[in-house]
Amino acid sequence: MRLADLTVPDTAAAAAAREVAAAYCSPALFNHSVRAYLFGVVYARTNAIAIDHELLFVAAMLHDLGLVAPFDSHRVDFEYAGGHVAWVFGAGAGWPAERRQRVADVIIAHMVDVPPTIDPEGHVLGESTGIDISGRGVDVVAEVKDEVLAAYPRLDLVTEFLACFADQAERKPDSTAGVAMQRGFAARVSANPLDWPKANG
Numbered sequence: 001m002r003l004a005d006l007t008v009p010d011t012a013a014a015a016a017a018r019e020v021a022a023a024y025c026s027p028a029l030f031n032h033s034v035r036a037y038l039f040g041v042v043y044a045r046t047n048a049i050a051i052d053h054e055l056l057f058v059a060a061m062l063h064d065l066g067l068v069a070p071f072d073s074h075r076v077d078f079e080y081a082g083g084h085v086a087w088v089f090g091a092g093a094g095w096p097a098e099r100r101q102r103v104a105d106v107i108i109a110h111m112v113d114v115p116p117t118i119d120p121e122g123h124v125l126g127e128s129t130g131i132d133i134s135g136r137g138v139d140v141v142a143e144v145k146d147e148v149l150a151a152y153p154r155l156d157l158v159t160e161f162l163a164c165f166a167d168q169a170e171r172k173p174d175s176t177a178g179v180a181m182q183r184g185f186a187a188r189v190s191a192n193p194l195d196w197p198k199a200n201g
Contacts, residue, residue, distance in 0.1 A: 003147040006041045009054040013093040017061035020089065024068050028155035032132055035152050036060040040128035042141045049116045049124060055099070056121045059106040062086045063125060067164040077175040078168055083107040111176045133161060134185075135192035149194065158195060162186050 008014075021033050037060035044051045065071045066081030073081040083104035090100030102121075109122025116123040130136040138145070165185060168177035 001042060001045070001143045003038070003144055003151060006038050006144070007053050008037075009057050011054050013090075013095070014054055014057045014061075016093060017058040017089065021061040021065075024065060024070060026068075026160060028157040028160050029064055029068070031152040031155060032129075032157055032161070033061050033064060035132045035148055036063065036125060036128045038128075038144070038148050038152075039131050039141045040124045042144055043127050043131070043137075044120070044124050046140050047116070049120050051120050051124055055103060055106065056124060058089070059086065059103050059110075059121060059125055060128070062089060062103075063107045063110055063129070067168070074171060077111070077172065078164075078177060079108050079111045132194065133192070134188040135194055136188075138193055145194070154195060158189055158192070162189055 021030050025033060037057050040051075040056055040060060041053070043049075044056075062085060063079070063082055065085045066073065066078030066083075071081055071085050072078070086107050087100045087104045090103050095103075105119060106121045106125055109119045110125040110129055112126070114122045114126065127137060127140075131138050131141060141148070165177045165181055168175055169181040172178050173182075
């Protein structure tokens with residue numbers, strides 16, 4: 001499997017979601033969002049999970065917007081904040097209400113262990129972000145890993161992402177980010193094999 005083999009949707013909504021992510025995310029967070037989609041496609045293929053590529057792509061592009069200052073919420077978990085942004089995005093894209101809710105649900109689900117039979121895109125996004133952030137299950141993407149990292153390098157993702165989660169945890173200790181930090185998230189992220197060696201960023 002090669003990077004060129006991974007289906008990337010060319011719809012207007014997909015292009016707009018990529019534009020939004022590029023405008024509001026740092027380069028490191030933007031590259032993470034792209035890798036989350038690409039690794040998700042690989043994971044889905046490997047595990048024979050049928051996915052809606054446009055839905056997964058839009059969710060991947062927008063899933064961390066709740067961590068950036070313009071969309072951060074002091075009241076709700078970052079994935080819920082991002083889900084609300086995605087719902088509004090879907091309305092602007094002309095999606096019906098059901099699809100807007102689906103993209104929000106996918107983003108929310110990526111922070112919980114949802115089975116693919118319940119939410120295939122939410123499950124896939126959860127697994128792919130786990131691969132990219134902590135290296136969990138990284139062997140699944142071994143074939144494309146180096147090519148994807150060369151195209152979308154990690155840059156200072158570890159430092160930035162841990163700072164975001166630490167900030168979320170301080171303000172919202174009972175949030176998913178807060179609980180993750182209490183359970184050793186920082187150590188897992190810092191030990192991600194995708195960052196060995198650091199030459200890819």
